[in-house]
Amino acid sequence: MNRSVGGVLARPEGPAKVTGRALYVADLRVEGAWVAGTVRSNVARGRLLGFDFDPAFDWKRVVIAGPEAIPGANLVAMIVDDQPLLCADAIEHFGEPLLIVAAETPLTLRAALAAIRPRIEVRPAMLDMEASEQLFKRIAIDKGDVEAVFAAADGAAIRVLEGTYRTDTQEQMYIEPQGFVAWPPDANGTIAVTGSMQCPYYVQKSLMRAFGVEAHNARVVQAATGGGFGGKEDYPSVLACHAALMARVCGRPIRMLYDRHEDLAVTPKRHPSRVRHRTAVASDGRLLAMDIDVLLDGGAYTTLSPVVLSRACIHAAGAYRCENVRIRGRAVATNHVPFGAFRGFGAPQVCFAVERQMDRIAVALGLHPVELRLCNMLRRGDVTATGQVLEHSVGSVEVMDEILARTKIDRHPWRAQQTGNVRRGLGLAFFFHGAGFTGSGEALLKARVAVELDREGCVIVRSASTEFGQGTLTMFTAIVAQALGCDARDVIIADADTQGVPNSGPTVASRTCMIVGGSLQKACAELLVRVGPGPAPFRERARAFVQRGGDSQIEITYTSPPGLAWDDATYRGDAYPAYGWAADVAEVEVSLDSFEVRVKRFTSAVDVGKAIQPQMVEGQIEGGSLQAIGFAHLEAATMKHGQFQQNRMATCVIPTTLDTPTFDVALIEVPFEHGPFGAKGVGELPMDGGAPAIASAIEDALGIHMDHMPATPERLLEAWLAAHPKEEL
Amino acid sequence: MQRPRTLEQALEVLARATSSARLLAGGTDLMVEFETGRTHPDVVFDLWGVKELRYVRAENGGLRLGSLSTCRDLLDSALAREGADLLVLAADEVGAEQIKNRATLGGNLGTASPASDLGPVLSVLRARVRLVSLRGEREVSVDDFWTGYRATQRANDELIESVFIPTCPRDERRGFRKVGTRRAQSISKVVVAMALRVDGGVLQGVRSAAGSVAERIVRLSTLERALDGQRPSRALVSDATRDSARVDARPIDDVRSTARYRRATLQRVAEGLILDLAGIEGAH
Amino acid sequence: MSVQEPVDLRCTINGVARELRAAPLRRLLDVLRDDLGLTGTKEGCGEGECGACTVLVNGEPVNSCLVPVCQVDACSVTTIEGSGFEGVQAAFLEHGGAQCGICTPGMIVMTRAWLEERSRLGAAVDLESARKALAGNLCRCTGYAKILTSALAAAAVKP
Known part of the structure; x- marks a missing residue:
């Protein structure tokens, strides 16, 4: 009896982690690499006028790259194209990247960064989300007729209660700060980066836009990743492009590792929120109407705020039954560092x-x-x-x-x-x-996962779902071993490398197990049919199948369960499977x-x-x-x-x-x-x-x-x- | 960079020191300063190798603690646990085990942080700091040793050789409380030490000091004056601690806490400590 | 002698006698990682807060980001790459004590130091003392529950 699912499997990457052999990005030794750092704005809002370079510093010792060095589009490819990779003019938040500087040693880099002063005309900053009128996203959810209920409230049989609730931001505080290594384009023009990340294909998309290259010329490989919790969902796209840009300008590999201070100062955190509730309730406690207003501070650029707001609004009424609900949500712009993904993704605030x-x-x-x-x-x-x-x-x-x-x-x-x-x-x-992407997200994404057999009858799983502590590798191993009835040791999970695995979507939104794992189970079911039944252990049957020339390559594209319907225009329907x-x-x-x-x-x-x-x-x-x-x-x-x-x-x-x-x-x-x-x-x-x-x-x-x-x-x-x-x- | 191995060598190199020289002991403060770029020292004297300054010994009328004694050394010393109980309690809360293995008594004194966990205790225990140089030696009370925000009266050529803790009165009751919000590895928001005797129902020898409520460690002298020689009552203790929190504390708002919180917590914690030591029921 | 001027040091690292040449105030952490390739020791904060860089110096746990390398002259340094960690490592693997793994080497080094300290004192290996011993090693993944379970389990396998 196979007990892979529901039992205890050893983490495939566990031995490397407990012995210190696992290679995180800072552990990679890269021949000839220089180090790079970032010149940043020191104001929340302003206009960049130029830079003062200290003449006492020997500028021949460093290489500097500004926005003009970006071969493709100067933007971070996310939901909306509003965030520059390097700011050229209008500064929208403190710590906004202005220049990338590279040097042979960290000491030289530190000295160079200290010797560059941006000249900035300071402008008044919007730092109060309640005062901001600049919208990133607005969402309305309506069910029943709340106004009719409120109109009938008499303070006895129906009472109305109001409350306003606030949450501050929160730092993910993965113990490994963000970092990337980038290599200059090779003979085929392929840019390669490796680093700490949750979503290799997000990073690839950003590289493609910034460098104007096709997917096969932007290779992204995940290094061992020391925690993410959402914090390494979107920001790695910024850092990878910065490192790759400098690698291209320098013509040599670039290590770009944030120290804790820089990581805390400039990477996205949880959205601050203000949520208002007005609730009509019967004297026996039944909820009769819920009127909820959700406000999120999105920070300076759109980044992931629309989807964070979406999840926030869908979860805003809680896990409660109510016939009449009105939810109004807004994510607004301020001159804060952009807020981003953090475990819960809008739900902790509204919950x-x-x-x-x-x-x-x-x-x-x-x-x-x-x-x-x-x-x-x-x-x-x-x-x-x-x-x-x-x-x-x-x-x-x-x-x-x-x-x-x-x-x-x-x-x-x-x-x-x-x-x-x-x-x-x-x-x-x-x-x-809700598990998985909201509404039609999964249907549009069409996440893919592939399996195949090697010559020894071992199963190779190809997925872009990353391991950063949660146990992705172990969970996939268990699903495969259980589905095929094979030994967990015969399951090999391929590295998260965009040249070796299909796009399974980002490793976010509690979707890895249910969505990608579900597809993996389907792929295994088909593989089992192809290999065929028999008294011999799976691996032996699989080896024989491969040796007789059987085609074991199976790729599954996710399709939503039947009957799910979602209307993005009205925010009605099945929000999650x-x-x-x-x-x-x-x-x-x-x-x-x-x-x-x-x-x-x-x-x-x-x-x-x-x-x-x-x-x-x-x-x-x-x-x-x-x-x-x-x-x-x-x-x-x-x-x-x-x-x-x-x-x-x-x-x-x-x-x-x-x-x-x-x-x-x-x-x-x-x-x-x-x-x-x-x-x-x-x-x-x-x-x-x-x-x-x-x-x-x-x-x-x-x-x-x-x-x-x-x-x-x-x-x-x-x-x-x-x-x-x-x-x- | 100088790395003396003996006290004698240390005094010789210090004799040539200027005000820009930094003295390195266990590194728990200074290494952070170097790393964050707040300090770029040209001259550093590494005293860690002066092993003869790492001791705890009984001395006539008290206990002498070598300045390079680490928090761990204090915790491990039966003499210290006996003769400087409050200091050992405080040393246990300075930081994690890794920090306690390197953080030294002398480093703590020399850094003169207003948030020092050891500071209020040293003050309440009447600690005296021995400073030595080639010119000679002198001993000053810790209250005088600290002169302001991260400032001491150590001269450039002087070394903090040791701290003397006089034997506490037998019937003295002592208490210590660190408020840091996080229960380990925290920089204090308020830290209070308290000592007193109850003699025939009357409070005697009240000594108290607090950290993180002013630019330096402060004695709560308003409180001491109000309580000394008095029969303790809840009303008296409440009034005394309120006055003290208003007068003796000069707290600020910073990234860790607010002035209001520090002042209020000083009062509430001090009140609780006194009621507890005086054997009066329940603070609130 | 400037603070930048390299000095010669002798120390034992993971049981091997070494001669090092390094600027005296360089962090032990950097010398281990950059000069000796011992990258199992991690950096999480650079200011002695997280414990990811914990190593043993003469058997005592320290944050190697706060130790200037000149202070390990004539000392014995043990990192996660050294020997004597096998029992603790096995316990962390079995009981789910490692998730993302970045705090794990420091956590394991500290657990060993705790076990040796308890053994030296002849004191009980209990949850309370494990909590206290590991309070300077931050983990953001596990909520510490499985780390503490692993540490206590390691006590059972360690002599």
């Missing part, structure tokens, strides 16, 4: 808002937060805000049952009066997260002298459809939950004059072992028939619930409703003093 609003409603109606959720949660057969009928793999009841069984939070007297310096609290969040469902309960202690929050225990019940590798799924949930815990109370992240303030690791803090609660993870498996072995996605889901669960636990402990994340001690103190003015000094 925080809707879950806090649910607590606010519970308090107003005198209901227990659990009772209110049980009354309204989406169940099988219910209809979402976009009109999607939930028919497949709906684990809402199962996760709620499990979380209540494990934590008994439904019997906990929430917001009970307490005394003493240390106050304790329990808080719940209930949520869902399936959703992961989850409930989190946080147990906290808050000290009344310092307002430090300590999360003692964190329980999650998570419906992933099927855990292909349970140990890794738990690892995803624990890791994602800790990021959410950091987002909730620890990771102060502020912008001032357009600059990210916490631009060193000493100030941009993330949780340590001592800030980590005891995790209790319950994996629930309500299988999704179109996912591989029933699996859905898990990557982003655990990022969504932590902040609202902790905010709810803090409210339980202190009686204070925090509506701004993170709930830092500074914010908690101010909220406490507002409620207890006698304690003001």
Whole structure:
């Protein structure tokens, strides 16, 4: 009996990682390579007038490239062509790249960068998203008639409650900073880059535009990648083009490795948000109408903001049933460094808002937060805000049952009066997260994955889905081994190299397992048919099949499950093929002298459809939950004059072992028939619930409703003093 | 770059030092300065090799701690745990194990960071700093040793040789609290040390100091004056800590915290420490 | 002698006696990675915050980004490429202690130092002391749960 799926396989890349042999981009030794760095704007907005080069520096020791050196289009190929690779005139954010400089040694480079001063005419910057009128994207979702319900509200049978919720930005803080190595064009004109990234084909697309070359002349190879969490989704396209540009200008390989300070200062982070809720609710707790306004700060350029907003809006009403919903979303431009992808991708912001609003409603109606959720949660057969009928793999009841069984939070007297310096609290969040790209995204993308046999009967998997910690390689290995009934050691996952693997789409959006893994399962099913049945082990049959000249090459292009319909114009229909469902309960202690929050225990019940590798799924949930815990109370992240303030690791803090609660993870498996072995996605889901669960636990402990994340001690103190003015000094 | 191996060699090289010379001990501060480009020193004296300055020993009336003693050395020393309990508590919270293995007492004193975790404790323990040079030696109290923001009264040719901690009164009660938000590897937002005796129901010998609430480590003298010789009550302690937080602290807003938070937390933490040490129930 | 002027150093690296010539204030991390090709030691922050560059100097864990190379003269340096890590490595592999892997070498070096320290003290190998010992090694992937499990499991296999 093959137990690859649901069992424990060793990470294929594990031995290299634990011995230090795995080669990350900074570990690559490249003969003849120079190092390159970036001259950046030191203002949030302005006009570039020119540069002052210190005459004391010997400029013959370095090579400098500006926008005029770009052979193709001076832009970062993303959704909208509005971001230059190198700014030539209008500066839109602090740290905007202006010139690339290369030198033989890091010391010379550092000296050269210090000797170049951009001359900039400073212009007033827009740094307040609420004041910005420049739109990147607007989204409207309408269901039923909210106005009719609000008009009927009488303050008794139907009450209306309002709340405004804010979240600050958050840094991904992958432990490996971003970096690339680029080689100059070879005899065939092929540019090659390797580096730390999630999406090789995004990088390829950028290179093609910037250098005016065809796909086969832009080769992108992923190096071992030390974490991403979304942070290495779009930015590598910028860095790779910078490095490749300098390699072309210099005619030699270029290493371009950001140090932590530069990485923190200029790479994209989570979108700050402001979400307004106006909710009509019946006296028994039933949600009658939800009016939700979502605002995201997109920063200076469009980058991924339209799709982040899309996910935010679709998740804005939470995992709740409501007949009348109006959601209005806007992503606006400011002169902040562009905000980008970070695990959750818009959902953590809106999940925080809707879950806090649910607590606010519970308090107003005198209901227990659990009772209110049980009354309204989406169940099988219910209809979402976009009109999607939930028919497949709906684990809402199962996760709620499990979380209540494990934590008994439904019997906990929430917001009970307490005394003493240390106050304790329990808080719940209930949520869902769509797996895969939104709406018609997957249908348009047509992700591809290929398998074939080598001469020994081993299976080679070709996919552009990258490994950066989540376990892609192990998960694919398990799917293949299970589908073929072969030994996991006979599965070889090809390197993520655009010259060797088809475009499986980006490694984002909780899509790798459900979408790419699903296609892989199909490919294996066909391979199994071709190889044929028999008593011998798969590998022997496969070897014989190859030796008799059998064609083992199979490529599968993803097609959406039948019956899915989505209308991008009206934002109606089936937003995602399936959703992961989850409930989190946080147990906290808050000290009344310092307002430090300590999360003692964190329980999650998570419906992933099927855990292909349970140990890794738990690892995803624990890791994602800790990021959410950091987002909730620890990771102060502020912008001032357009600059990210916490631009060193000493100030941009993330949780340590001592800030980590005891995790209790319950994996629930309500299988999704179109996912591989029933699996859905898990990557982003655990990022969504932590902040609202902790905010709810803090409210339980202190009686204070925090509506701004993170709930830092500074914010908690101010909220406490507002409620207890006698304690003001 | 000079790398003396003995105290004698160290004093000889220091005799020629100017104000631009930097003294390197365990590197936990200075190496960060070099790396971030905040300092480009021409002259560095690496004192790490002066092993004779790495000791903890009993001395008449107290404990003498060599300036190159690391936080780890203090934690591992039975003498230090016995004779400088509060300092050991603070040394344990300076940073991670890797930092504790390199961060030295002398480095901490010399850097004179207003956020020093050891600073308030040294002040409360009446620590005296011994400075030596070829010209001779002198001993000053830590309160006098620090003169301002990252400033000390060490002369260019002087070396922080050791710190003397006088034996604490037998019946003294002591407390320490670091508030850093993150529970490890954090730079303090507020750090408070407190010592007092309760003699016949009356507070005596109240000493307290705080870090991260001013440009240097400060004694909470307002609080000390208000409490010394008094019968403790919740009202008295509340008033004393409030006055102290208003008068003794000069906090600022920075990337780590706000002035309001630092001032309020100083008051709340100090109040809790005093009530706790004086044996009065519950701060809030 | 300028701070830039190279000096000659002798030290033992992973059990092999070495003679090095380097500017005295160069970071041990850079000498290990750039001069000796020992790239298993990683750089995450360059300021002693993340612990990815943890190595042992005379058996004590330090952040090699904060150690000027002149201070390892006459010392013994052990990196992840050295011997004696096998038990801890096996535990991390088995219990899911490594995800992206960038913090892993530092985490494993620190785990070994912790185990040796507990053994030296004759103290119990428990969750609490593991948490404290690993507090200077940041990981953003795992939420630490499986790292702590791995560390405790390593205690069972290490003599």
